[in-house]
Amino acid sequence: xxxxxxxxxxxxSIKRSEDPRILTGAGRYVDDIKLPGMLHAAFVRSPMAxxxxxxxxxxxxxxxxxxxxxxTGADLEAMTVPGPDALMALMxxxxxxxxxxxLATDKVRLVGDPVAVVIAESRYLAEDGCELVEVEYxxxxxxxxxxxxxxxxxxxxxxxxxxxxALPCSRHxxxxxxxxxxxxxxVIDLHIDVHRHQNVPMEGRGCxxxxxAGLGVLTMYAATQSVHVTRIAVAMRLGxxxxxxxxxxxxxxxxxxxxxxxxxEELAVAASSRHLGRxxxxxxxxxxxxxxxxxxxxxxxxxxxxxSNDGDLLGxxxxxxxxxxxxxxxxxxxxxxxxxxxxxxxxxxxxxFESTGVITNKATYVAYRGPWASExxxxxxxxxxxxxxxxxxxxxxxxRNVAPRTDPPxxxxxxxxxxxxxxxxxxxxxxxxxxxxxxRRRQAEARAQGRYLGIGVATFxxxxxxxxxxxxxxxxxxxxxxxxxxxxxxxxALFTGQxxxxxxxxxxxAQIAADEFGVPFEQVRVVIGDSDIVPFGLTGGSRxxxxxxxxxxxxxxxxxxxxxxxxxxxxxxxxQDLLITDGNVWVRGDPASAIAVSExxxxxxxxxxxxxVDAELEVEATFDGGEGGWSGGTHCAIVDVxxxxxxVTIERYVAAEDCGKLINPAVVEGQIRGGVAQGxxxxxxxxxxxGEDGSFQSATFMDYLMPTACDIPRxxxxxxxxxxxxxxxxxxxxxxxxMIVAPPTIVNAIEDALSPFGVRIxxxxxxxxxxxxxxxxxxxxx
Amino acid sequence: xxxxxxxxxxxTRTGSPEARKTLADFLRDDLELTGTHVxxxxxxxxxxxxxxxxxxxxxxxMLAVQAAGSEVTTIEGLAPDGGLGTLQQAMWDSHSFQCGxxxxxxxxxxxxxxxxxxxxxxxxxxxxxxxxICRCTGYQSIVDGVLLAxxxxxxxxxxxxxxxxxxxxxxx
Numbered sequence: 001x002x003x004x005x006x007x008x009x010x011x012x013s014i015k016r017s018e019d020p021r022i023l024t025g026a027g028r029y030v031d032d033i034k035l036p037g038m039l040h041a042a043f044v045r046s047p048m049a050x051x052x053x054x055x056x057x058x059x060x061x062x063x064x065x066x067x068x069x070x071x072t073g074a075d076l077e078a079m080t081v082p083g084p085d086a087l088m089a090l091m092x093x094x095x096x097x098x099x100x101x102x103l104a105t106d107k108v109r110l111v112g113d114p115v116a117v118v119i120a121e122s123r124y125l126a127e128d129g130c131e132l133v134e135v136e137y138x139x140x141x142x143x144x145x146x147x148x149x150x151x152x153x154x155x156x157x158x159x160x161x162x163x164x165x166a167l168p169c170s171r172h173x174x175x176x177x178x179x180x181x182x183x184x185x186x187v188i189d190l191h192i193d194v195h196r197h198q199n200v201p202m203e204g205r206g207c208x209x210x211x212x213a214g215l216g217v218l219t220m221y222a223a224t225q226s227v228h229v230t231r232i233a234v235a236m237r238l239g240x241x242x243x244x245x246x247x248x249x250x251x252x253x254x255x256x257x258x259x260x261x262x263x264x265e266e267l268a269v270a271a272s273s274r275h276l277g278r279x280x281x282x283x284x285x286x287x288x289x290x291x292x293x294x295x296x297x298x299x300x301x302x303x304x305x306x307x308s309n310d311g312d313l314l315g316x317x318x319x320x321x322x323x324x325x326x327x328x329x330x331x332x333x334x335x336x337x338x339x340x341x342x343x344x345x346x347x348x349x350x351x352x353f354e355s356t357g358v359i360t361n362k363a364t365y366v367a368y369r370g371p372w373a374s375e376x377x378x379x380x381x382x383x384x385x386x387x388x389x390x391x392x393x394x395x396x397x398x399x400r401n402v403a404p405r406t407d408p409p410x411x412x413x414x415x416x417x418x419x420x421x422x423x424x425x426x427x428x429x430x431x432x433x434x435x436x437x438x439x440r441r442r443q444a445e446a447r448a449q450g451r452y453l454g455i456g457v458a459t460f461x462x463x464x465x466x467x468x469x470x471x472x473x474x475x476x477x478x479x480x481x482x483x484x485x486x487x488x489x490x491x492x493a494l495f496t497g498q499x500x501x502x503x504x505x506x507x508x509x510a511q512i513a514a515d516e517f518g519v520p521f522e523q524v525r526v527v528i529g530d531s532d533i534v535p536f537g538l539t540g541g542s543r544x545x546x547x548x549x550x551x552x553x554x555x556x557x558x559x560x561x562x563x564x565x566x567x568x569x570x571x572x573x574x575x576q577d578l579l580i581t582d583g584n585v586w587v588r589g590d591p592a593s594a595i596a597v598s599e600x601x602x603x604x605x606x607x608x609x610x611x612x613v614d615a616e617l618e619v620e621a622t623f624d625g626g627e628g629g630w631s632g633g634t635h636c637a638i639v640d641v642x643x644x645x646x647x648v649t650i651e652r653y654v655a656a657e658d659c660g661k662l663i664n665p666a667v668v669e670g671q672i673r674g675g676v677a678q679g680x681x682x683x684x685x686x687x688x689x690x691g692e693d694g695s696f697q698s699a700t701f702m703d704y705l706m707p708t709a710c711d712i713p714r715x716x717x718x719x720x721x722x723x724x725x726x727x728x729x730x731x732x733x734x735x736x737x738x739m740i741v742a743p744p745t746i747v748n749a750i751e752d753a754l755s756p757f758g759v760r761i762x763x764x765x766x767x768x769x770x771x772x773x774x775x776x777x778x779x780x781x782x
Numbered sequence: 783x784x785x786x787x788x789x790x791x792x793x794t795r796t797g798s799p800e801a802r803k804t805l806a807d808f809l810r811d812d813l814e815l816t817g818t819h820v821x822x823x824x825x826x827x828x829x830x831x832x833x834x835x836x837x838x839x840x841x842x843x844m845l846a847v848q849a850a851g852s853e854v855t856t857i858e859g860l861a862p863d864g865g866l867g868t869l870q871q872a873m874w875d876s877h878s879f880q881c882g883x884x885x886x887x888x889x890x891x892x893x894x895x896x897x898x899x900x901x902x903x904x905x906x907x908x909x910x911x912x913x914x915i916c917r918c919t920g921y922q923s924i925v926d927g928v929l930l931a932x933x934x935x936x937x938x939x940x941x942x943x944x945x946x947x948x949x950x951x952x953x954x
Contacts, residue, residue: 701826
């Protein structure tokens, strides 16, 4: 193993360098941007789920003092270039591609669909103007359910598609699916639903677009997970060269998958700024965020599970339908990821997977923290339901089915090697941390007193980044780049395409670089958020720990070698004899020889050694993920279900998690807790609710319930010793795991609590009213 | 438009906000105090919390003109010397936050709460913070930061009593 040069910071809970500005109100979020002459945009939005737009009368709005412009869908269409969603194009999407304009022209397709934009001297005036825009609609039947969308008779949302299919039904088989089902002791048929819920970052979407007519350059201050993807998206729609678009980003108030590329509204703001020649700001309010920014999940699964009488899960045949909402994007791409991941860490020998994506009059499906998470929900629920049928312990059935760690590794039936997975260890660790026999005794005593306690476990693995693929890194999620430079003031500057929005990269990457290069932590600067100066990159998919951590390590090593080669001339010593520690270069064994790295950089800049000496103290590094590896773990929850009120209280929550070598344990634990909190919210509180007519029913925080400090328990976290696969980069992603595995953990616990009532659960959203219904449905006479 | 005068972070400020302008927008747009964040505009998320005359207030639900004559403290006013107050330092030490958008509201809410409940226990702190929404952290690190600040305040109060110091960074 090639060790990191000095582990002074890496592995320690170094305090975040982001915090002093955040804690004093000095952070700079997109809504804090104020440019001279800046105007404000507000959108006129559809109150109808599905309707023809007959007319848009903007005259009264235009006449309002303070309103500078009112632009309709037709106006925007004339200013922009049609084309596919930029992210879909980057990901190589080749399926059905609906044609639509930035703002509605012929029809609206969801409640909240933007129809016109009013641009005024203030947001207040822009909203006044929106009130004055008269839109005449002709109602169309709303396509609200997936079942109706699958009906060839449903009115197509997009004329160019002719039906409401975003992803045509496709089926893949791995192993002998029919034979496994035919030969199994038992085949269990079930249907599982995952409900629609959403990201809800505390800062919604927003941007400030500022067009410089003289330069022909549009500068976009954005809240984005990638300044480069936003730049590409804006350039595509404006029909301009990417180098005529500069995207800047500062602090970002969360995203969880929502803020990738540029939304239709943001593109409309960019076009408006170019049209008006003035800066235009749009920051969505919470109503817009909940209604129109995008939503996630809403998937249903028909499952046939082949099982042995001993509890071996032999095969699964799964038919999935995903509701991709009104303007399909990510939703059509998620089933392929689910298919690959469905076997999880288990010895599943056969998998049939059929998937279809439908288009409905609801908000667009967007990526949300672990977009493929329902594969874990389905599998971990199926295991519990099988265990119940067979009278097996939920932990035992998992231990029985987990693939052993072998060399060469067991292959998932869908093709990836289960290299270095520690699922068995995580299950065993949870049973050490939680005394199951003692819990069962307490559970029995409580039941005797009319209290219903339950325990649940669930296990997951996440490809963060996953084991090395035989074909190597590819696509926008593949290779990671970084530029590193030693500045004349001795600062090691890292230029990264990562766009942190809570992940603490300005701290964690500096920890790695400081150790590897040999400077104090404070002497590393992580430069982000300017498409003119940072390399391509994207924060998402839990990829930064390995990919960016790795390129930081390798880049710092390369930069150090370069600095030492130059210093060898300066210090008249062999580079092999030189060290860098604490910001000084010195000759091994001679501390008195030390000179500051700043002095080395200044002497390099002075150019005194001539052309024969490389004095350019900068490197461009790339990293392909190395050997990669899996993250994963097992979570365990103990819940108390009040069968009179339906309220679920989480008494204890334990996570045994493996994300490889920890860069910063406090940051890792924050990611795990945050993900678990979102998973708890998804099960107990949150739902993006639509009426049968497509009306949106959860457009405020009174209706869309977010978990608070009183809903989320203390979360106990145990870090497992990982199995290193790579020679030096064994940091693995941890951003999504909590959100992936918490929902089945909680639901398994609730079902266990309600087992005296004979309740079986085939869904994910379990608010108090639903708990009471489940008890009543299982006990009609009660 | 109405001319108003109020004290913000210890300084007298004047302005002429429209009658309908919220205190949050007045602070952010007119006075360029952008540390106060607007998270929901309907009084649920707490990101916009500021302290008005000693009480934690949702500045998205209060009109600027209603604050005329009041003493307002925002996140920018907690540590006027450019450093961190006891609570802010404890939150830094506790890795309390991630994206930072909800942070000003939590800091102001906790400042007001600790001012009146210096001995609060964890459950009381959770209840006091339950009107503030954080999407990133799962709250534990925030609660830990407030607990740590309360503990340091108590220790500091003891030390200060011995030294006769009157400095207290957790005003309000």
